[in-house]
Amino acid sequence: MRIGFLGTGEITAAMVRGLKGQGHRILVSPRNAGMAAQLAAEVAEVTIAPNDEVVAGSEVVFLCLLARVAGEVLPGLPFRQGQSIISVMVDAPIATLQRLCAPATDIAITIPLPPIAVGGCPLPVYPASPALETLFGARNLILPQPSEAALNAHLGVSALCSPILDQILTAVDWLAGFTGNPGAAEAYVAAMIRGYLPERANGGDLAGALQKLSTEGGLNATLRAAMAPAKDDLRRGLDGFRSRLGLDERKTET
Numbered sequence: 001m002r003i004g005f006l007g008t009g010e011i012t013a014a015m016v017r018g019l020k021g022q023g024h025r026i027l028v029s030p031r032n033a034g035m036a037a038q039l040a041a042e043v044a045e046v047t048i049a050p051n052d053e054v055v056a057g058s059e060v061v062f063l064c065l066l067a068r069v070a071g072e073v074l075p076g077l078p079f080r081q082g083q084s085i086i087s088v089m090v091d092a093p094i095a096t097l098q099r100l101c102a103p104a105t106d107i108a109i110t111i112p113l114p115p116i117a118v119g120g121c122p123l124p125v126y127p128a129s130p131a132l133e134t135l136f137g138a139r140n141l142i143l144p145q146p147s148e149a150a151l152n153a154h155l156g157v158s159a160l161c162s163p164i165l166d167q168i169l170t171a172v173d174w175l176a177g178f179t180g181n182p183g184a185a186e187a188y189v190a191a192m193i194r195g196y197l198p199e200r201a202n203g204g205d206l207a208g209a210l211q212k213l214s215t216e217g218g219l220n221a222t223l224r225a226a227m228a229p230a231k232d233d234l235r236r237g238l239d240g241f242r243s244r245l246g247l248d249e250r251k252t253e254t
């Protein structure tokens, strides 16, 4: 398949690496120049081309720009009917993309994360995208969403990785304060957390794991009680996204 990427930053690099060795032809735009050159050196299928050639030469175009520059960059590019456009941009709703990418109409939004480079990445998508399924479905978990609001709620929750990693690193630091070995502390905590996360959790697996960590008076239950206020902080933080992600207004639309 002929695949184009507009914006050659962190997430494009991860997706291109995830497509390596599958017989595609991949066009990437020249910005960021260093990353584009690195990808071209690393992935034989990659060619660097100006934005208009990326669009003209691709059956599927991934929009990987920052939303604030998309409004200037996308109009005037030679999008066409029959082409699949897949945006990964935060803050760029479907209605805006339809205007910026006209006359293309096959437009979807998904949320790739850096692990897509090696596979196993959950990919919520709205609306369903056969192109995304074809390109990434074999090695990743495609999760079609019933509405743009549902997709956007996934965007909010995707921000959870950062505070969770922050908490984990706090525990690593605490442990290393006693062992004197930060590397071993990190290895221990990462392996421990990984062990509690099933490959594909499905309705109740996580609650079941938590239940097993609930012995009254045990260390797990004691630490959880000490940190209980953090649950309200998390809900408050997620609710803080409601306006930015248009969750309330879109809920009433559907």
Ligand SMILES: NC(=O)c1ccc[n+]([C@@H]2O[C@H](COP(=O)([O-])OP(=O)(O)OC[C@H]3O[C@@H](n4cnc5c(N)ncnc54)[C@H](OP(=O)(O)O)[C@@H]3O)[C@@H](O)[C@H]2O)c1
Pocket (backbone or CB within 6 Å): 006, 007, 008, 009, 010, 011, 012, 029, 030, 031, 032, 033, 051, 064, 065, 066, 067, 069, 073, 088, 089, 090, 111, 112, 113, 114
């Ligand atoms: N990183 C993630 O984990 C992640 C996950 C999901 C979604 N996203 C979304 O993906 C988008 C890109 O994120 P990112 O982390 O990859 O950001 P990034 O590393 O800053 O990449 C943005 C890219 O856009 C390029 N660019 C700027 N102006 C351009 C133009 N006129 N033509 C072509 N390219 C241009 C930048 O080039 P210069 O460096 O030369 O300015 C840069 O390569 C964002 O909308 C973000 O919300 C990111």
